[in-house]
Amino acid sequence: KETVSKNFIEQIIEKDISEGHCGAITTRFPPEPNGYLHIGHAKSILLNYGLAQKYGGKFNLRFDDTNPTKEKTEFVESIIADVKWLGGDFEDRLFFASNYFEQMYEAAVKLIKKGKAYVCELTADQIREYRGTLTEPGKNSPYRERSVEENLRLFEEMKDGKYEDGSKVLRAKIDMASPNINMRDPIIYRIARMHHHNTGDKWCIYPMYDFAHPIEDAIEGITHSICTLEFEDHRPLYDWVVEEVGYENPPKQIEFAKLYLTNVITGKRYIKRLVEEGIVDGWDDPRLVSISALRRRGFTPESIKMFMELCGVSKSNSSVDYAMLEYCIREDLKLKKSRVMAVLDPIKLVITNYPEGQVEYVEVPNNQENEEMGTRQVPFCRELYIDREDFMIEPPKKYFRLYPGNEVRLMHAYFVTCTDYITDETGKVTEVHCTYDPETKSGSGFTGRKVKGTIHWVAQPTAVKAEVRLYENIVDEEKGVYNEDGSLNLNPNSITVLKECFVEPGVENAKAYDSFQFLRHGYFCVDAKDSEPGHLVFNRIVSLKSSYKP
Numbered sequence: 001k002e003t004v005s006k007n008f009i010e011q012i013i014e015k016d017i018s019e020g021h022c023g024a025i026t027t028r029f030p031p032e033p034n035g036y037l038h039i040g041h042a043k044s045i046l047l048n049y050g051l052a053q054k055y056g057g058k059f060n061l062r063f064d065d066t067n068p069t070k071e072k073t074e075f076v077e078s079i080i081a082d083v084k085w086l087g088g089d090f091e092d093r094l095f096f097a098s099n100y101f102e103q104m105y106e107a108a109v110k111l112i113k114k115g116k117a118y119v120c121e122l123t124a125d126q127i128r129e130y131r132g133t134l135t136e137p138g139k140n141s142p143y144r145e146r147s148v149e150e151n152l153r154l155f156e157e158m159k160d161g162k163y164e165d166g167s168k169v170l171r172a173k174i175d176m177a178s179p180n181i182n183m184r185d186p187i188i189y190r191i192a193r194m195h196h197h198n199t200g201d202k203w204c205i206y207p208m209y210d211f212a213h214p215i216e217d218a219i220e221g222i223t224h225s226i227c228t229l230e231f232e233d234h235r236p237l238y239d240w241v242v243e244e245v246g247y248e249n250p251p252k253q254i255e256f257a258k259l260y261l262t263n264v265i266t267g268k269r270y271i272k273r274l275v276e277e278g279i280v281d282g283w284d285d286p287r288l289v290s291i292s293a294l295r296r297r298g299f300t301p302e303s304i305k306m307f308m309e310l311c312g313v314s315k316s317n318s319s320v321d322y323a324m325l326e327y328c329i330r331e332d333l334k335l336k337k338s339r340v341m342a343v344l345d346p347i348k349l350v351i352t353n354y355p356e357g358q359v360e361y362v363e364v365p366n367n368q369e370n371e372e373m374g375t376r377q378v379p380f381c382r383e384l385y386i387d388r389e390d391f392m393i394e395p396p397k398k399y400f401r402l403y404p405g406n407e408v409r410l411m412h413a414y415f416v417t418c419t420d421y422i423t424d425e426t427g428k429v430t431e432v433h434c435t436y437d438p439e440t441k442s443g444s445g446f447t448g449r450k451v452k453g454t455i456h457w458v459a460q461p462t463a464v465k466a467e468v469r470l471y472e473n474i475v476d477e478e479k480g481v482y483n484e485d486g487s488l489n490l491n492p493n494s495i496t497v498l499k500e501c502f503v504e505p506g507v508e509n510a511k512a513y514d515s516f517q518f519l520r521h522g523y524f525c526v527d528a529k530d531s532e533p534g535h536l537v538f539n540r541i542v543s544l545k546s547s548y549k550p
């Protein structure tokens with residue numbers, strides 16, 4: 001729908017270009033390095049990068065690292081990796097807001113000199129009280145009318161470490177009666193002795209976000225500063241800062257709606273707790289929707305991009321179903337990945353009339369829907385594995401797979417008829433016996449009779465053992481993400497680990513992030529963390545059944 005028509009941001013940009021307000025555009029993705037990126041951030045990355053691409057502009061990756069408390073180098077590295085992986089090519093345009101601290105300080109001095117900023121000594125509580133409410137105007141601080149000279153001296157002393165943390169702040173002098181509370185003399189600098197990952201202990205005063213962000217954008221020559229809706233009523237302050245500091249060609253802030261997915265956890269503190277309590281295997285646990293988790297699960301940048309295009313860009317908040325993301329990965333992998341046979345819950349199938357020790361090779365298309373992917377030779381012999389759910393002693397109606405007396409096709413091979421089965425003392429089936437009909441080989445043109453069921457298999461002597469992990473949503477979808485007390489509604493069955501699975505030979509050399517369709521089971525990806533040569537581990541990315549209709 002919105003993929004064909006231009007979204008509202010594209011319309012703004014095209015107007016700005018055609019009216020000569022900007023030459024080439026420059027956009028940016030400005031994460032705070034205080035956590036791992038999630039699917040919501042991917043929207044911002046792809047949007048900003050996509051616009052720069054489309055209009056022949058530039059795209060910056062800028063760390064908004066002006067608040068040192070929660071920032072870590074570890075997050076900087078993971079964010080860079082995620083942005084690159086998504087295809088957000090920032091080339092050498094990697095910036096750190098903390099490199100502009102000096103310029104921000106000078107901008108603040110400039111405001112003081114213009115009589116547009118003052119040092120205030122009200123306590124945090126008093127500042128809040130003086131600020132007023134939505135229905136009541138605020139009142140002026142008693143420090144508001146200090147002289148420029150006194151403000152300059154005090155601000156310099158704040159910088160030089162003469163005052164306690166929190167004892168003074170620098171405020172913009174705007175309008176305590178403004179209907180927009182953000183404009184009621186907002187704080188632009190505070191004193192805080194915090195060690196910074198980039199600037200160390202050089203600074204004991206730090207700029208506030210609403211002051212720092214427009215300056216960062218202006219310094220980098222950002223033309224369109226795209227952010228999410230909650231900043232809409234900060235825009236007058238953004239515009240005030242770039243105007244009063246005096247930047248030519250000031251950047252323009254544009255807001256769009258955040259991407260929300262239904263029944264997923266994105267909140268950092270929740271994920272942190274899941275990690276700490278060992279409920280998930282780190283921030284990249286395949287059940288999470290951090291970018292690193294999606295990558296580990298087997299999602300591709302292309303699928304995430306397709307998803308964002310389907311979501312569109314809008315000004316109204318809405319929540320999108322995870323099934324739509326699943327649809328996109330199926331679409332992306334459908335024609336690209338080999339389709340192989342894998343047995344997840346094996347029982348042995350013995351073809352009693354097939355010669356012992358004989359091996360033949362059957363020709364199998366690598367992808368039935370994409371002939372260009374060619375074919376491969378798959379070994380077939382007397383003893384195979386089939387999936388437990390493909391055999392029943394007493395089948396219900398409409399069960400067309402294997403049961404005593406029934407004939408099915410072994411995919412790409414022969415018709416077999418079940419003659420017998422063996423159970424252990426608990427009644428569990430351990431072996432199924434059948435006979436095959438040599439006339440019925442796939443590709444031989446046999447038309448004598450038809451069967452209703454086709455099942456997959458793996459030849460036992462050459463089968464490659466693998467571990468397979470199946471996932472459900474980590475959230476109990478019936479109950480929603482959160483309980484009334486704010487705790488999470490977790491699904492106790494969100495992971496199933498199958499340790500004794502068998503896949504076709506040829507798959508044993510699969511490397512981290514390689515993915516396949518396991519016929520009839522879904523798409524699977526080699527786990528990058530736990531898989532090793534000789535011990536393959538696969539994550540199911542998605543099953544083949546879709547609940548989403550495009």
Ligand code: ATP
Nearest residue numbers: 030031032040041043044226227228257258259260
């Ligand atoms: P979170 O608290 O979930 O990490 P955030 O907004 O604090 O989100 P930032 O590091 O400040 O994270 O965000 C970097 C950029 O990503 C910002 O421009 C922000 O607007 C954007 N962003 C964050 N979450 C979403 C989302 N759900 N949808 C679209 N853009 C988002």
Ligand code: MG
Nearest residue numbers: 031032034035
């Ligand atoms: Mg963040």
Ligand code: MG
Nearest residue numbers: 031032034064
């Ligand atoms: Mg933030």
